[in-house]
Amino acid sequence: MLKTAANHYVNNFRGFTKEIWILTLITFINRAGTMVLPFLSKYLNEDLQFSLDQVSWIMVSFGLGSMLGSWLGGKLSDKIGFYKIMIFSLFTSGVSLFFVQYITSFWGLCIAMFILMTIADMFRPAMFVSLGAYAKPENRTRALTLVRLAVNLGFAAGPALGGLIIMGMGYSGLFWVDGASCILSISIFALLVKEKKKVDHGDKSESVTNVKSVFHDKIFWVFLFVSFITAMIFFQLFTTLPLYHHKQYGLNEFQTGLLMTLNGLLIFALEMPTVGFMERKGIPKIKIIIVGSFVMALSFFLLLINVWAGILVISMICISIGEILTFPFSNAFALSRAPRGQEGRYMALYTMSFSLAHIFSTKLGFGIADHFGYQRNWLFMASIGIIATLCCIWIRNALLLEKKK
Template identity: 70%
Template sequence: MLQQAVSRYFNNYKGFSREIWILALITFINRAGTMVLPFLSKYLKEDLHFSYSQVGWVMVCFGLGSMIGSWLGGKLSDKIGFYKVMIFSLFTSGLLFFVIQFITSFVGLCISMFSIMIIADMFRPAMFVSLGAYAKPENRTRALTLVRLAVNLGFAAGPALGGLIIMGIGYQGLFWVDGGSCIISILIFALLVKEKKKEKTTMDHFENAERKSVFRDKPFWIFLFISFLTAMVFFQLFTTLPLYHHEQFSMTEFQTGLLMSFNGLMIFFLEMPIVSYFERKQVDKVKIILFGSLCMAISFYLLLINAWAGILIVSMFFITFGEMFAFPFSNSFAMSRAPKGHEGRYMALYTMSFSFAHIMSSKTGMEIISRFGYSANWFFMGSCGVLAMIGALWLRKIQSTDN
């Protein structure tokens, strides 16, 4: 029985091309080295002594840069190809991470975070388009899930290691590791994966229709609103929650890193079987996203219980299931609506919804905390999860009338 279960688990990982496995590998290396983001709010608050409002503004610049980068990455992927965009983005942002550690002024960090994220987040829509190019159509959702698993496995190792680096040599060590991981991962990609050219005839055929349809695709825009809300709630994991761990429960950076690693490990072991199960059962993607929004709402309402540190683990359990339900299938939903040859534009809008969420999440969360306290923020974020559920119900209703 156990052998059968193990065999079934590993069957979920069969059928991927060599390029997809290499994409997963470089994503793991890059994400394991991405230690700046989980500790950025703590670095700004505790090391550079910024106010809550200043931390919020740096995060706004981070998110604005991310939005512009996402749009540029999608546009350029359709124009010059995802391959060139991916290599330029990771290599250049790796070099910039080495430099940014020496900038410590508020205005300097706002400008530098904005600039680095324009270049760094050109990678995301390009990477999504590359999955469409290298994965078979029937494997696309699982390929997206495989790359997400690589992200989360790296994320399981990264924050815990990052906490040790901070305690050992300080925050500056994170910037060196982050920059180095960007450069190493993209060099592996450039050496092992050949560029796959797009068929020009396909692009010409769809260009005019797609340019009109993306802005008239009402279900897609409702979907983007849902994605924005779920991402806004989820990003509290990187902005306000690490501060809350320290201020409410006196947790160290290493303890915060371990809690985030719990999130990454759960996803590594459970997400692929969950995705494979829902795909086999052909469950409607929007219905799964709805359940994901519910789990995220519950996770933040639970944080209103602030007298017991164990609630952080219970809350993390719910937000992790929310992430596993919402994000793989929202990726897949966005890809499924994109006309062939112009996936970059659709994926740019999808990733921009996450970037906009990053802007709103950090600034809104920090402002609510500074004015009304942590409990008010947890209630607000839980209510955003409920609003995402209502959006998903609306989208399902539109889909049923269209069919």
């Protein structure tokens, strides 16, 4: 029985092209090397002696650069091709990281972080479009999930390695290793993967081909609102929740780390089999996203029960299940929705919704918790999660009407 279960699990990783496995490898190398980000606020506050207000503005510059980069990356992917954008983005941002460490003034870092993230985040929409080109239509959602798995594993390894590097080399070591990982990963990609311009759309059952512009696609804009809300809720995992663990229940960093590890283990163990099962059953992506957004909202309703620490584990399980059901299928829905030749624009806006959510999640979450308490923040996050779920139901009904036309 155990052997059968193992075979079923391994089968979910079969059927991918060589290019998808290379994309997964370079994503892992790049994300494992992304050590500056987890320690950036700590570096700015403790090493460069900036105030928390100054740190927050540098992080806003970071987020604004991410948004602009996402838009440029998508638009230019449609104009000149995702392949060139991916190589330019990772190589140039890798070299830039070597120099950013020497900038120590407030305004200099605001400008540097904005430019760096504009270049670096051109990569994300281009990478999504590349998956549409290199993955087979029947396993595109699994291909997106495989890359997400590499991202999660890379992020799990990166902070631990980063801590060791800081101890041995100081913060400057992070910039050198992060930059080197960007250059190494994109060099592997350029050497082993040939450019492919055509994106095979495959099944367009949840998309349209008669939309002239992304700005006229009402369904997609409602979907972007859903993506923004679910991302904003999810990012509470890295902002307000760790502080709440300590303030409400007295958890230390190690115990909070164990809860984060639970999230990572659940994603690693369940996401690929879940996506494989849903694909085999042919369940519409939007139906899965409806359930995922509801479960994510439920996880924050559970946090309103603040008399038992065990509720943190149950809530974390719900957040993880919501993540598994929402994000892989949201990626796939956005790509399948794009008309031919507009994949980059669609994926740019989808990526930008996450960048915007990152900014708002931090500001809103801490603002509500500071002025009204953590309970009000959980109630707010859960409530907007229900709004996102209702929007998903509207999208499902709109898609049904669209098919009848």
